[in-house]
Amino acid sequence: MKKKSMTEKPLLFFIGGTGETAPLCSSLAEHGYRLLVSTATDEPLSLPDIPDITRRTGRLDLASMTDLIRQSRSSAVICAAHPYASRVRETAIAAGSALGLPCLIYDRPGTDVANLRRMQKQEADSNKLTGIMWVESHEQAAAFIGRARGAVLITTGANNLDVYACEARRTGVRIAVRILPRAESITKARKAGIADENIISQKGPFTEKETLEHIRRFNADLLITKESGTAGGFTEKIHAARRAGIPVVVIRRPRDSFPQNVRITQFFDEVIEWITRTLAVK
Template sequence: MILMLCGTSDARELALHLSRQGLPVQASVVTPSAAERLEAAGISARTGRLDMQAMISLLQEGGYRAVVDGSHPFALEAHANAIGAAAALGLPYFRYERQSLIYDSHPRLILADSYEAAARRAKELKGPVMLTTGGKTLEIFAEALLGDPDIRLTVRLLPCVENMEKCLALGIEQRNIIALQGPFSREMNEALYRQYDTKVMITKESGAEGSVDEKLQAALDMGLYVIMIVRPGMSFGDDGTVFDSFDELTAAVQAALRNSR
C-alpha cells in the first residue's frame, strides 16, 4: 500500500493515475470534502493533519511500502513530516509538484519571497487589498494591514468554520470576508475585484494546474498590483528529484516497490 498526501487538485488526479496502474493507494487529505471527492472516484482516503510521529504510526500500522508527497508546494511542515517519517522507517519517498510557471516581467507584478515581505509591500502600496493566500498565515497580514486607515483588507478563503473563527478573532469584519471554494473563472475573479474595488491582490505561486493564472492575469489586465509569493526553494525526494510527470513518478514508484520485495 502507498500512502499519498493529496493537497492539490492535480495530486488527486495523480492518486487516480497510480490506482489505474494497479498500485494500491490510500490518500491522506486535510478536509472531509477532499476525502469525499476521492472516495467518490474509488480512492480510499483518511482525513486530518498528521505530525511526524502520527505519520510514522500510521505507516507502521498500515504496512505501507512507500510515501508519495503531493501536498501543496507551500506546505513545508507537511513535506518535512513526510520526509522524516519515511526516513525513520526506511521507506522510499517521492515528491510530486506541478511545474512552476515562468512569469514575464510586468510593472505591476511584484514577487515576494515570504508572507511577511508580501504584507510589507501591500502596506506600502495602500488601497483596498484582496488576500487570496488562505487562512493559515492570515495573522501575518492582519497584523501588518488591519488598522491602517488607507487600507481595506478583504480576505478570500475556504468556507470552513476554522477560517471564519480565525477571521473574527483577528478582527476582520464579516463584510470583508469572501468565503468561497474555487477554482474561479476569469469572469468570477474580475467580478470580485470590481465588487471590492480591489487595487492590490496577494496570491501564492501554485503552478500550471492551479487557478493562479486566471486570478493573476485578470488582476493585471484590470490595472491591479499583484503581489505573488514565490515558492520556497527546496528539493524533495530520495535523490533530490521533484517529479512533475505522472508517468515518470509512477515508473519510479513501481521500480522502488519491485526492488523492496
C-alpha cells in the same frame, strides 16, 4: 502482524489535499496499487469509490504519521501536498526515511515566469500595466498594504492572516480575503479581525472573470497572492489584475531542499514510472 501475501497489491501512503490528488490516485490505482490517502481536512476530493483507495483525514505529526505508515504496512510514501506546505513535506520525508521506505514528492508545476515577463515588457507603455512584485514571505507581502489607495484583495489562504490584518490596522487600509468555505478558515479570518463583509468564502480555482469581479467588488487596487501554479489558477489571477490595471504581490514558493534519495517530479507519468521501477527493485 501478518505478513503480506505474494499476490497482495502494494500499498502506497499518499499525502494529498490538492486538486491533483484524485487524478493521480486514480492513475496509481489503475496501475495496480492500493492507496491510503491522508489529508489534513475532509475537503471533498472526488476520489473514485473503489476498494483500492482508502481515505483518512486529520493532521499528523511525525510520530503519528510514522506509526500510521508502519501499521498500514505501506511500501512507499508519495507526498502531493500543497507546494507551500513545507512542514508536511518534511514530515512525510522524515517518516518514510525512518522506516526505510522510498519517498517521492509530487511538485505541482509552477508558472511560466518568463512568459509573465514578456507580457509585462509588451505592455511597458500601457497605463494598464500590471506590475508583479515577487517576495519571499507573508511579512514582506504585507509591507505593500500601505501603498494601496483603496483596498487590498488577499488570496493567500486562511493561514497567516494576522500578519495582513495587523498591517491593515496600522495603515488604515481595508483588506478583503478569499478563503476556502470551511469553518476553520472562516474562524481564522474572524479571529484576525476581518469582518464578514470582507470575506469571500469560496472554493477555487477561480476563473479570470471571477477574480476580476472580486477585485471590482472591493475596489481593490492591489492583489496579494501565492505562486500556486496553473492548477491553482495563478495565471487567471494575473490576467484579472492586468485587466483591472492593478499590481500584484506574489509570494514565491518555498525553496525546499530534500535529501538526494527523495525523488521529485512534476509529471504524473514519472510518478507511475518511479513507483513501478522502485517497487520492482525491492
